[in-house]
Amino acid sequence: MSAPLLEIRNLAVRFFTYQGTVRALEGVSLSVARGEIVGLVGETGCGKSVLARSVLRLIADPPGRITAGEIRFKGRDLLTLNRREMRRIRGNEISMIFQEPMSCLNPVFTVGNQMMEVVALHQAAGREEARRTCIEMLSQVKMPDPGQVLAKYPHELSGGMRQRVMIAMELACRPDLLLADEPTTALDVTVQAQVLAILERLTRERGVAVLFISHDLGVIAQLCDRVAVMYAGGHHRNRRRRGPLRRPGAPLHPRAAPRHPAHRRPAGEPGGDPGERPQPHRPPARLPLSSALRRAVFPLRPGGAAVLRTRPGPP
Numbered sequence: 001m002s003a004p005l006l007e008i009r010n011l012a013v014r015f016f017t018y019q020g021t022v023r024a025l026e027g028v029s030l031s032v033a034r035g036e037i038v039g040l041v042g043e044t045g046c047g048k049s050v051l052a053r054s055v056l057r058l059i060a061d062p063p064g065r066i067t068a069g070e071i072r073f074k075g076r077d078l079l080t081l082n083r084r085e086m087r088r089i090r091g092n093e094i095s096m097i098f099q100e101p102m103s104c105l106n107p108v109f110t111v112g113n114q115m116m117e118v119v120a121l122h123q124a125a126g127r128e129e130a131r132r133t134c135i136e137m138l139s140q141v142k143m144p145d146p147g148q149v150l151a152k153y154p155h156e157l158s159g160g161m162r163q164r165v166m167i168a169m170e171l172a173c174r175p176d177l178l179l180a181d182e183p184t185t186a187l188d189v190t191v192q193a194q195v196l197a198i199l200e201r202l203t204r205e206r207g208v209a210v211l212f213i214s215h216d217l218g219v220i221a222q223l224c225d226r227v228a229v230m231y232a233g234g235h236h237r238n239r240r241r242r243g244p245l246r247r248p249g250a251p252l253h254p255r256a257a258p259r260h261p262a263h264r265r266p267a268g269e270p271g272g273d274p275g276e277r278p279q280p281h282r283p284p285a286r287l288p289l290s291s292a293l294r295r296a297v298f299p300l301r302p303g304g305a306a307v308l309r310t311r312p313g314p315p
Helices: 048-055 083-089 111-123 127-140 146-150 159-171 189-206 217-223 291-296
Strands: 006-017 020-032 037-041 064-073 094-097 177-181 209-213 226-230 305-309
Touching (some): 006 048, 020 037, 020 064, 037 048, 037 217, 048 177, 048 209, 094 159, 111 146, 111 159, 127 146, 189 209, 189 217
Parallel strands (some): 037 209, 094 177, 177 209
Antiparallel strands (some): 006 020, 226 305
């Protein structure tokens, strides 16, 4: 069996603040194989984006710091590389699509200037070659009239078009691993379906591995080969197939959410979890899930994620 493209082992990240130490990640382990799309789900504040940024070593120090663990990419531990070596990896071998494209695109430069700068910097291409590459990538993400789009500013594009620009920009350098941090959160359902179809097609064609972060379990079930469930900065490994996506007892399942009192719940369907979200400065010794959900799903504890398969395949 070949080694995974990305392997995270017992990763721990701390943020040292005036209010105390925040244990953002605690003993997280995760792997992504070549050509595989792995979903990462969890409630707000559980550490999903911190995990993705840790892979690229984008944790601001201070106040953040990676205190333990390994992040192995192609057999190399990224935490042992110096800044120059990491700059060679960012963009060329590992790219990241951030949650909000308007916060990543500079409003005072045209789309063409920003895209061509990325291609020229990472591919050592001339201006004309970089322009051709940008037009080709915009065409692949089904952008109408890509030549005209290069001359526009980010505010002149719709949300879906900006997100396509980000996908084209990150895939232009042909990375081996793509980190997608909720790339479709701010889009309507129709545009979201189009962006997901483009993302899946391009990554499958190019054999790019993807770590896809999302709150939408429907998107995860449609797009991903496996899913890792995070809670309170950790995870518990579980190799059962389709667990939280098929069984209504799973904490992140849509049917486990509270309903309006006027909406009657079918007999035998569990109610919402009465537990509270843990405080980041005071992590609990035990996760505050209801005893019914804890028995119905699997034992959860700080430092775990459920890794489950969403598509048919060997266990």
